[in-house]
Amino acid sequence: MTAATPIDLATFTHPLVHRMGDQFWFHEVSPDAFPGQSFGLQIDSILYHTQSPFQDILIFHSTSYGNVLVLNGIVQCTERDEFAYQELITHLPIMAHPAPKKVLVIGGGDCGVLRELVKHVDDGTVESITMVEIDDMVIKLLTQFLPNMARFHNHPSVDLRIEDGFKFLKETTAKYDVIITDSSDPEGPAEEFFQESYFQLLQNALAPEGVVIMQSSENIWLNIEYLRGLLVKAKAVFANVDYCQCYMPSYTSGQLGLVIATNDTSKRLSQPLRTFDEQKERALFKYYSADVHRVSFVMPTWAKEVLGRYLNT
C-alpha cells in the first residue's frame, strides 16, 4: 500500500460526489434499497478511490464525521459513529452466550468487530477469533485511513484468512460459539450472505449453544417486506430467531437492523446472559450496555405486527 496521493476535488469524478455551490458533497442514493431519499456528507478531501476486484472503494474526509469508508456507494463506517454498530453486532451475541470461547467473523474487513472482540479476549472469555474476509484491500486501507478501527487486525488471538466466507463455511469442520457476519450490503460481493443456503452453512458451523448475528442491510422503515423475507429464511434454518436495531446517524434513515439466531429455544436473545456492572460498562463500551441490549429488540407497534410472528422476543 503506497502512501495516499492527494486527489484534487475539483477534477475528481464519482457518480455520488457533487459540487453544490463552492462545496463538495457525497450523496448516498440507492434507487432499489431506499428510493427517493439520500444521506449527504460534506467532503473536505478525497483520500482514496479505487475499483477493487470485488467492489468500488471510496474513502473521504468529511467536514464533520471524520474519515468515511464507502463501499459500492453505501456508507460503511465513519470515524464519528462507527462504534455504535461495531459494539452492537459484537457484544449482543457475546453477552447472549453463556461462555463464548471460539468466535468466527465472516467479512468484517474494517476490523471494528475485531477491536470489540479483543475486549472479551482481554477479559478472559473469548479464546480464539477466526476472521474470513474476501477483500484484503479493505483491511489495508482501514489500517491507513481509519486506524482506530483496524488496530487489532494482527492481534495474536486472531487467525485472519483472506478468502471467500461462503467457501470457508462449506469446507470447515470447526464449530463456533458465536458467528458474526459483518458483510457489506447484498448488492456486491455479499449477495450470497442473505440467502437460506448461507444460513444453512452457519448452522453447520455452530456449536450447540451457539449464536449467530448478521446485519440485515435494511431497517423497518426502508423495506419491511424484505426484512420479513429474510426472517422467513432464517426461521427455516434456526429454531430461535430475533431482530434488533442499531440507531446511529450515518446509516440510512439513522438505523440498521440485525438478525440474531440460535438453536436453543429456551433462550431469549434479547436478554443478556452475562452483564457487567455500570462502571465496567462505561470502561469497555461507548454504545452497548445491558439496557441497550434489551431495548434494541423493541420495535414500534406497526413493525412488531408485521415481523413479530417470526421472532422469539
Added chain:
Amino acid sequence: MTAATPIDLATFTHPLVHRMGDQFWFHEVSPDAFPGQSFGLQIDSILYHTQSPFQDILIFHSTSYGNVLVLNGIVQCTERDEFAYQELITHLPIMAHPAPKKVLVIGGGDCGVLRELVKHVDDGTVESITMVEIDDMVIKLLTQFLPNMARFHNHPSVDLRIEDGFKFLKETTAKYDVIITDSSDPEGPAEEFFQESYFQLLQNALAPEGVVIMQSSENIWLNIEYLRGLLVKAKAVFANVDYCQCYMPSYTSGQLGLVIATNDTSKRLSQPLRTFDEQKERALFKYYSADVHRVSFVMPTWAKEVLGRYLNT
C-alpha cells in the same frame, strides 16, 4: 385558502432545492445545528411555498415520503412517518399521568398532536384540549395538504387559539394536567420556547401532578452539549426531568429528542402509569406501546454518561 396552483419545478427557486441530473431534490442543511450533513428527499412536485409573517413554509410531494412540510428549511413532518413523533410526544405524557383531564398544546399547528389526543377523549380520559398556535396559515395548509394529520383541527373538544403561546402562558390562570410544546426549531418563531423563562411559565400553568413535554430540536449525536444546557435549564425549574428519543427516518440523523418533566419526584416518567392490552395498543397506535414508552428513555453508554446526572431515569 385558495386551491393550489401547480408550481413549475424547472423554474422554481429555493436555496434548498437542487436539480441533480434530471431529478429535483430537497436537501436539509443547517450549518449551525448539523454542519456537514444533509438529509435529502427527491421532489415529485412543489405544492406550496410562501414566507408567512412567521416563517418560510414549503410543502412538496416527495417521490417516496408522500407530502412533506418544511418550516424554515427543516423537515417538520412527512405523510410516511409523521405518526412516530406525533404519537410519542402525545402518549408519553398522557400515559405517564394518572388521570389527564385537561391538556394544553403550545404550537402543534400541523394538528398531529390533536389527532392523537382525540384518542384519549374518545377513550373517556381527556376532557378538554386547548391549543395555542401562532401561525394559522400552518393549520390551513395542513388541512389542505396533509389532511390525515389535520382532521381534528375543529374537533368539539378543542379550544383553538391563534396567538403567541408565550403570551398565553403569561396570562392564563388555568392549570393543566399535561402541557405539550410541539414547536418548530429554535431558529425562528419558536426560539423563546427553549429558555428557562419558558419552563417557568409552564411550571406556573401546571396542576400538581402535571407532566410537560417538548421536543428538544436536537438529538444526542448532533449536539449533546446543547442538550445538556437545555436539561440544566429544565432542572432549574422542575424537580423531575427526563429525556427520551423518537426514532424515525425523516428527522435529521433519524432521531429526535424530547424533554419531559414533572414536579413529582416519586414518579419515574419512563414508566407508563397506565397501559392498554396489546390488542388495544394495536388498534390505537402505530408507533407507541408501553414497551416503546419504556425503551425510548434508554441511551447509549456515552450519552448517558454526559446527560445521566440531570435525569431521573
